[in-house]
Amino acid sequence: DQQVKQNSPSLSVQEGRISILNCDYTNSMFDYFLWYKKYPAEGPTFLISISSIKDKNEDGRFTVFLNKSAKHLSLHIVPSQPGDSAVYFCAAGKGSWGKLQFGAGTQVVVTP
Amino acid sequence: ETGVTQSPTHLIKTRGQQVTLRCSSQSGHNTVSWYQQALGQGPQFIFQYYREEENGRGNFPPRFSGLQFPNYSSELNVNALELDDSALYLCASSSGLGGGAQETQYFGPGTRLLVL
Numbered sequence: 069d070q071q072v073k074q075n076s077p078s079l080s081v082q083e084g085r086i087s088i089l090n091c092d093y094t095n096s097m098f099d100y101f102l103w104y105k106k107y108p109a110e111g112p113t114f115l116i117s118i119s120s121i122k123d124k125n126e127d128g129r130f131t132v133f134l135n136k137s138a139k140h141l142s143l144h145i146v147p148s149q150p151g152d153s154a155v156y157f158c159a160a161g162k163g164s165w166g167k168l169q170f171g172a173g174t175q176v177v178v179t180p
Numbered sequence: 181e182t183g184v185t186q187s188p189t190h191l192i193k194t195r196g197q198q199v200t201l202r203c204s205s206q207s208g209h210n211t212v213s214w215y216q217q218a219l220g221q222g223p224q225f226i227f228q229y230y231r232e233e234e235n236g237r238g239n240f241p242p243r244f245s246g247l248q249f250p251n252y253s254s255e256l257n258v259n260a261l262e263l264d265d266s267a268l269y270l271c272a273s274s275s276g277l278g279g280g281a282q283e284t285q286y287f288g289p290g291t292r293l294l295v296l
Contacts, residue, residue, distance in 0.1 A: 069239075104287075106262070111184070111270055111287030112223070157222050167213065168234050168285075170222030 070161050071095045074171035082179055085147040089174050091158030094139065098160040102141045102168070103132060107154045115156070116143070148178045184273050184288035192294045193261050201256040201291045205273030211235075212254040213285070214246060217268040229254055230276075266295045 081087045089103075090158050099120045104112035118125040118132045118141065131144045145152055148168045158171040185204045193199050205212050211230045215223035225238035229248035243259040252273075258265055269292075274285040 074222075077220075107183050109289060111272070111289050113287070114285070159222075167228055167238075168215075168223075169225070170215075172220065172222045 070170045071098075072158055072171040074158055074174050076174050077172070078175040078177070080177045083150060084147045087143075087148045087152065087176055087178070089143040089145075089156050089158070089176070091141045091171055092139060093160050093169075094135060094166075095160070095162075095169075096136075097162050098169075099159075099162045100121065100160070101132070101134060101141050102159045102161070103130075104157040104159060104170075105152075106157060106173070112157055112175075124152045148176075150178050150180065152176060153178045182223065184271060184286050186269075186288040186291050187270055189289070189293060190292045190294075192296065194296050195196070195261055195263060196216045197261050198257065198259045199257075199261060199293060199296075201269050201271075201293070202217065202221035203254045203256070203271035203273075203288060205252045205271075206286050209275050209286075210252050211274045211276060212248055212252065213272045213274075214254070214256050214268040216265075217270060217290070218264075219267070223270055226256070263295050266293060268292050 071094050102117040103115040105115045106112045116127050116130045134141045155173045157173045159168040161168045185200045213228040214226040217223040227237040228235045232248045245257045248254045268290040270290045272285045272287045
């Protein structure tokens with residue numbers, strides 16, 4: 069039962085342009101959502117989060133948008149940099165930390 | 181402040197064997213969660229330990245079991261290994277149970293398990 073879905077397995081973007089990563093979920097009981105970034109041979113690292121009571125959260129180059137009616141969230145990275153090349157996971161949670169549902173990930177490649 | 185560490189980094193086992201994976205939580209963290217990440221998929225929640233007690237479990241069979249020790253380090257044990265158990269096993273630690281969008285869960289680098 070895949071409750072969090074990332075339908076784009078990969079994304080290629082030019083340096084300096086915007087990267088938009090999408091995520092859909094099915095469980096309306098999730099009360100927070102997170103994005104993680106993962107480099108090879110490392111564990112996921114927390115990037116940005118949003119509470120279900122908000123529709124936008126911004127942190128530097130990263131902005132997450134939440135559309136609860138559509139059960140959809142997106143991560144915008146502006147401007148994209150070569151160091152942003154990684155796998156990005158969308159995750160959702162309810163209640164206490166740690167019991168997260170993850171999407172399958174999107175591999176982002178930022179080209180010069 | 182040390183981060184989350186896991187051992188071993190890689191492991192090869194044969195079907196039917198048993199395996200123990202270890203995780204040292206970040207200093208000051210009393211909650212450890214374990215995840216399984218199969219190739220091409222996102223991490224799947226296995227279970228969580230809070231102050232040495234199991235605090236929630238995902239959709240994994242009983243042959244997946246765990247422990248948390250008084251120093252809050254943790255073990256994941258898998259009995260009767262199956263080929264589909266081949267995956268990256270991640271642990272993550274946090275301070276308390278918290279909750280909400282102020283995520284402070286930190287992941288280790290994982291243990292890569294291959295079952296032949």
